Amino acid sequence: METTWTETTSSSFRQGVQAGVTIAIGYMPIALTFGLLAKTTGLTLVETTMMSAVVYAGAAQYIALNLFAVGTGAFEIVLTTFILNIRHFLMSASLNEKAEPDALWKKALYAFGITDETFSVAAMKEGTVNASYMFGLGLMAYGSWVVSSAIGYIVGANLPKSLQESMSVALYAMFIGLLVPALKKQRKTVVLAGMAAIINSICTIFLHISKGWSVVIATLAAAIIMQWFAEESEAKQDE
Template structure:
């Protein structure tokens, strides 16, 4: 009986009842993530379009890059005129954690083809990884597609709504949206800084480095791309050194 069940999961075709059940289960558990992604991606759409990027390009970015921090940093570089090399390096530094998440999650995923594994890897985010890691059973392709599908659609929908909202607003309101963007960023980091000393230190270090390169006469000549890369690397490295993750006792 167990062997037959495993065989059914191995096929994972759309006509397989087990596959459909797994998709529904994953989609249900991904609903909270989807709802949380909409306001964040809405902000991304606002920022991108306000910076001169067309709505459809902002949407394409969100549909091909499911990474909030990476997208915000990347669009800032594009708007600020950063070079392609700076963009590539910053994306590598910011998003390298997804490679580690994928490697960790691969230990719980049943054997799949390369294409299916690539599809899962594309949809790995911090929240999706956290939910999938809590599963006690072996993870199937159908479950991951359901878990990824909802947040992916929510991220794209929020970007589209944010971009369209900005494009139809009068110039006066578009300019005022800059304040709303800063408020959104503050709202994203304050909860983490409030309950985690490590997060607070990392945030302050990153802000300090950014301010140093913004207001120091010589350092301010360095492009925004390298400032983002340096701030991310130094702040995260310092956080890892000062607040190493303790191994759980068995």
């Protein structure tokens, strides 16, 4: 019985590793770019690696870099990244319905490794998922992200000084690159982005609120207003 359990656990772990290979490959260029930009922003190699190891959230880390670059305080950065990652509560709750019964500490451990990509792979897997599978899946993605971030930083450190300084523009270019495809797909995204930009500008220019708090206020206000309009629209359709 013990041999069968061990073989099953090992098999599930291997399946998770195999499923995580494509995610690991996909993470490499994004993490390399993050490491490169972290160097130009002023972070050290240890800080960059620890940020990827502890935060482990691509979009949140890029936003944190941007906020750090403009001198935003630590509390505003933490609050902004928390708001951005609230969706992980929903993903974890959803995946828990698919997960086999297991020790709470195991679930808590592999929940740390849940990202948009690992969630999608686990959710699409036939049948249930267990801790061994999730550990294998998460290990591949996590290892790729952390190691590639460090490599990106090292590469950035060896670039000419003039090129390092010019790379600061790449951070804004990346955000534009992430935003434009979404703008093309949904009109609602255009309105949401425009509303957030207007609120952020009002807070910064007219109300003289710090850039960090302006981002937090704009994010929350735009999301709340859009949700209110959506509910009003649904209510009118039901009438």
